[in-house]
Amino acid sequence: MNTDIVKILLIEDEIADADWLDEILVEQDHPTVEIEHVKRLKEAVVSLSQNNFDAILLDLSLPDSKGLEGIAKIKEKAPNTAIIVLTYLNDQNIAIEALRQGVQDYLIKGKITRELLIRSILYAIERQKAEVKVRQDALMKEMLDRIRQSLDLKEILDSTVVEIRRFLATDRVLFYRCEANSTGEIIAESIKPKEEQDLSTQSMMNSIDFFELHSLLAQSDNIQAIEDVIAAPHEDVYFLAEHQIRSVLTLAIWRSSIVTESLDASNYLYNEIEENFLPANLVSTDNYRENTEINRSCSSKITDSEITNSEKQNSTRLWGMLVAHNFQTPRKWQDWEFDFLEKLTIQITIAIQQSELYRKLQDVNQQLEKLAILDGLTGVANRRYFDRILHNEWQRLAREQKPLSLILCDIDYFKLYNDTYGHPAGDRCLQAVAKVLKTSTKRPADLVARYGGEEFAIILPDTNTQGALFVANEIRRNLAQLKLVHKKSAISQHITLSIGITTQIPLPKASPHHLIAQTDNLLYQAKRQGRDCIAINDPNQTT
Known part of the structure; x- marks a missing residue:
C-alpha cells in the first residue's frame, strides 16, 4: 500500500451519507484519501474486478443487498481487502456475525466522528495486511511441509x-x-x-x-x-x-x-x-x-x-x-x-x-x-538369485504339494571351444546359449540362471517330469537350429548340451540341496553316456 494515498471503495446508496463521508475523508491531509463511490453491490463487484483498493466501506442496506449477505459477496471478490461496515443497524449480534465473516470494523452511522473513521480505516488496513501475511506464511508452511513429507x-x-x-x-x-x-x-x-x-x-x-x-x-x-x-x-x-x-x-x-x-x-x-x-x-x-x-x-x-x-x-x-x-x-x-x-x-x-x-x-x-540378480556376461540370473528363488519355490511347493523340476545343462567340450576360438568367442557362445535357454522357457515363473562356468540351471515350478522333458527337448531343438560351429567337439560339428533333469514334490522339512545334488549327478551321467543327451530321474521319487 502506498502510505501517502489510501484508495477506498464506498458502497452507499444514500446520497447524503455518501456526501458526508466523502467530505470528511477528502479533508484528510495525510494520508491522502481517494474515494470511488458506487450505489449498488453489483457495481461494487465490477469495480473490484477492475481496481485495487486499500479498504471498502460497506452499507448493509443496499437496493440489491440487505443485511450480511453483501459481506460474503465482497469477501469472495476481494478476500484480501479490509472491509468496514457502516450502518444504522445498532445490533450487537449482527455486529459480531459481521466480524466473524471477516470485516475489520462495525461502525454505527450517527455516532461516527472524522477521527474515529480515519483511525478505523487505517487500523483496518493494517489488521487486514497482518491477516494476509499470516495466510501467506501458513500457505508457505503448508507447501514446505508437503515437500518434506x-x-x-x-x-x-x-x-x-x-x-x-x-x-x-x-x-x-x-x-x-x-x-x-x-x-x-x-x-x-x-x-x-x-x-x-x-x-x-x-x-x-x-x-x-x-x-x-x-x-x-x-x-x-x-x-x-x-x-x-x-x-x-x-x-x-x-x-x-x-x-x-x-x-x-x-x-x-x-x-x-x-x-x-x-x-x-x-x-x-x-x-x-x-x-x-x-x-x-x-x-x-x-x-x-x-x-x-x-x-x-x-x-x-x-x-x-x-x-x-x-x-x-x-x-x-x-x-x-x-x-x-x-x-x-x-x-x-x-x-x-x-x-x-x-x-x-x-x-x-x-x-x-x-x-x-x-x-x-x-x-x-x-x-x-x-x-x-543378473549374471554380468549372459544377462540371465546369477547363482545367488538362483539359490534364493529355488529356496522360495521349494517352500511354496512344499506347502502346496506340487512338483518342482530342475534342469542342469553343460556345454559339451567347452574348454576345447575356448582353446580353439579364444575366450571372446567363448563369451559370445555362452551368451548365445543363454538366449536359447531364455526363449525356450515360456512361463514368467520359470527361471534361467548361470550356475557356474559353462553350466546353466533352469527352475521349473509346478512342472512334472513330462513338462521338464518337453522344455529340455525344446532347448536342444532351438540350439541345433543356431548351428554354432564347434569343430573340435568329439560328438558334433556344432555346440551341444548335456542335460540332467530331476522332478520332486518337496517336503516342508527337507532341503533343496538334495534336488541339486541329484540333478548334478544326472548331468554327469549324461556326460558319461556320450554327451548331447538327457538323463532323467525316477519321477516317483520324493525327498
Whole structure:
C-alpha cells in the first residue's frame, strides 16, 4: 500500500451519507484519501474486478443487498481487502456475525466522528495486511511441509493449485508443463467449483483449448500480468479473448538447475556402478549401453550434449508456468501477489528438483537391483538369485504339494571351444546359449540362471517330469537350429548340451540341496553316456 494515498471503495446508496463521508475523508491531509463511490453491490463487484483498493466501506442496506449477505459477496471478490461496515443497524449480534465473516470494523452511522473513521480505516488496513501475511506464511508452511513429507510431485502440485486459487480468489489456477518439442501439458489445475460458477462461466471453461496457449507461455518472462485482455495493447494476446480468458497472470518456473543437478547426480551414480560393480564385459555390450542411455535421459528428453556449460551456469531453461486467470472479468493484479507467488515458485522449484532426483535415484536403485540378480556376461540370473528363488519355490511347493523340476545343462567340450576360438568367442557362445535357454522357457515363473562356468540351471515350478522333458527337448531343438560351429567337439560339428533333469514334490522339512545334488549327478551321467543327451530321474521319487 502506498502510505501517502489510501484508495477506498464506498458502497452507499444514500446520497447524503455518501456526501458526508466523502467530505470528511477528502479533508484528510495525510494520508491522502481517494474515494470511488458506487450505489449498488453489483457495481461494487465490477469495480473490484477492475481496481485495487486499500479498504471498502460497506452499507448493509443496499437496493440489491440487505443485511450480511453483501459481506460474503465482497469477501469472495476481494478476500484480501479490509472491509468496514457502516450502518444504522445498532445490533450487537449482527455486529459480531459481521466480524466473524471477516470485516475489520462495525461502525454505527450517527455516532461516527472524522477521527474515529480515519483511525478505523487505517487500523483496518493494517489488521487486514497482518491477516494476509499470516495466510501467506501458513500457505508457505503448508507447501514446505508437503515437500518434506511427500516425494510425489503430482500430489504436491494438485494441493498447491487449490490453495493458490482460493487465496487469489480467481477462477482457475494451473501448472503448465512446457516440453522441449513445443508441446505442453496441464499437470495440475484447480477450477472454481461449479456451485460458485454461473452458466456463462461454465460454458467458457468448456470452450478453452489451453494447449494452443503454449507459444505465448513459452516466451514469457518471469511474470506476465494482463489485467484486461480486450484492452491489452499487444496483438499477440488477443486470441486469449477467443478462449474466454479475460485476465491472466503467468509466472515462469525455470528448470536448468533442476536438470543439470539431476543429471550430474544420477550420472555420477551410474558411473560409480559401472566402475565398482559391473564386469567390464557387460559395460561394453551394446544392449547394456542402450539401456543405460535410456535410463540416463531426463523426463523432458534433454541429454547431456544438449546442455552447455553456459546453460548450467545461467538458469535459462523453462520447466513450465504457473497460470492464474479469470474468465469474465478484468483483474488488477497486485504487487504483493507477485511477491508471494515468486516466493512460492521457489518452493515449487525445490519440489520439482526433489522429485526429479528421487526419480533418478529410483532408476539407479532398480538398476542396482537388476545387477544384483543378473549374471554380468549372459544377462540371465546369477547363482545367488538362483539359490534364493529355488529356496522360495521349494517352500511354496512344499506347502502346496506340487512338483518342482530342475534342469542342469553343460556345454559339451567347452574348454576345447575356448582353446580353439579364444575366450571372446567363448563369451559370445555362452551368451548365445543363454538366449536359447531364455526363449525356450515360456512361463514368467520359470527361471534361467548361470550356475557356474559353462553350466546353466533352469527352475521349473509346478512342472512334472513330462513338462521338464518337453522344455529340455525344446532347448536342444532351438540350439541345433543356431548351428554354432564347434569343430573340435568329439560328438558334433556344432555346440551341444548335456542335460540332467530331476522332478520332486518337496517336503516342508527337507532341503533343496538334495534336488541339486541329484540333478548334478544326472548331468554327469549324461556326460558319461556320450554327451548331447538327457538323463532323467525316477519321477516317483520324493525327498
